[in-house]
Amino acid sequence: MSSADRQRADAATAAAGRPAGRPAAAAAFPLPALTRRPGYPWMVVGTVCIGAFMAALDASIVTIALPTIGDSFHVGLNLAAWVTISYLLTLTALVVTFGRVADLLGRRTVYTAGFGVFIVGSALSGAALGFGMLVAARVLQAIGAGMLQANSVAIVTAAAPPGERGRAIGFQAAAQAVGLALGPTIGGLLVSTLGWRAIFYVNVPVGLLGTLAGVLLLPDDRRARAAAGDARRVGFDIPGAALLAVALVGLMFGLTQGYKLGWGSPRVLGAFAAAAFAAAALVAAERASREPLVHPALLRVRTFVIGNVTGLMSYAATFGVLFLVPYEFTRAFHLGTALSGLLLTTVPLAMMVASPLGGILGDRYGYRRITVAGGAVLEAGMVGLALLGFFRSPYALLPALALVGLGMGLFTPPNNSSVMESAPQEQLGTAGGVLNMARSLGMSMGSALAATLYASFLLVYAGAENSRAPLPNLAACRDAFLGLVVVAGVMVLLTLARSERPGGGRVRHSPDTPLFAGEV
Secondary structure, eight states: OOHHHHHHHHHHHHHTTOOTTSOOOTTOSSOHHHHTSTTHHHHHHHHHHHHHHHHHHHHHHHHTTHHHHHHHHTOOHHHHTHHHHHHHHHHHHHHHHHHHHHHHHOHHHHHHHHHHHHHHHHHHHHTOSSHHHHHHHHHHHHHHHHHHHHHHHHHHHHHSOGGGHHHHHHHHHHHHHHHHHHHHHHHHHHHHHTOTTHHHHTHHHHHHHHHHHHHHHSOOHHHHHHHTTOOOOOOOOHHHHHHHHHHHHHHHHHHHHHHHHOTTOHHHHHHHHHHHHHHHHHHHHHHHOSSOSSOGGGGGOHHHHHHHHHHHHHHHHHHHHHHHHHHIIIIISOOOHHHHHHHHTHHHHHHHHHHHHHHHHHHHHOHHHHHHHHHHHHHHHHHHHHHHGGGSOGGGGHHHHHHHHHHHHHHHHHHHHHHHHTSOGGGHHHHHHHHHHHHHHHHHHHHHHHHHHHHHHHHHHHSSTTOOOHHHHHHHHHHHHHHHHHHHHHHHHHHHTSOSSSTTSOOOOOTTSOSOOSOO
């Protein structure tokens, strides 16, 4: 065995809970015969990719079925939207908490249980007898998705060899992009042939496969910590988790409903006020807590903070595009919904191609260079969308949409790698939860910003928010895209301010030293 293969094997056995050179524990999963293989870390990555694919597929497959679901239960579009809103609110509110729980109980345990919860929620969603039952089942489904998402990047980071983490995270991002790309097509096919319930039942066999793979293959990080001599008893910050959930639900509700109900609506203002109050109380509670949900020192690590902020902004810009382009296709170019959805898959397909490449290049040339390059490509795509629409052909937008997907694919894996490598081993779950929380907030903020800009400019150019005149819609979309150009530009500037790598790898500490002795 070469020295490189030996290093990979050592990393695999350490990730599996057995320090290199010690006898394997008998009759335990993952099987020692697997963990000794040089390719074992990539088995772990493949297992996580199943969850990433399933969660992304579910997110994109449900949207296309909302009109049919509303008709089935005789509810209006605004009420039917709560099938998606309830899922998003629950997921965002709990993802950081589940990351912390995984740091305490074991990422393998929480991740595998998440598959089980997601399967049950999916089956109940498909079997829902009423709209209320469907929304409740979607909440349960979101709890399972939160358990998966909070731990996916952490598991990949811990399992992948140090020089290949970006590549591993790139494959995970590619699996998400595949799920996003296939969702509308699969969803439309299932709804038209088997009915809307099939879009939830399809998660069951995929989830069972993921559960089995998780049990057989995922490393037992609890054994790893015990083998390393870290057996400290750590408490869980229940008040912090509750306050964080209230703050995030209030913020997410305001962002998702503001452009629908009006930013001056009492419900929207009340949601933002509750979020601000809970956030202030959370800061005070975390400072006083002996075991805070998110250690304050983590928020003083520059790479961690900049990576999460730029990640949020990248998703805000991208999902702003995904919100605007269907309006441009249908109102300015009068395309059908099916063709608009097909053309929009250009973005996730480009992400699928570029994500592994972004991870590989980040490992080779450094995270900052590739994140800056990815941000610049994303910015170029935004500028193209603002200008190319006036060619009066929807197909002229496809190169710009491809650039948006390529930019996100190049940016996301090295950015996520830098964030995760800036956190200590025992905080990986929390760091992954914060990373996914930033992503969810970015998605909501981008959609809210795009909707507000588009509606405002359409009032200026056409005098009505529902105008279908081509030129006013093109002008409104152009100006809204320019607003997203500003978001992407600020993201690139912030990315330039990060360090090349977070201190050469993950920051470590011992129980007797301050949490962070590395970059601050």
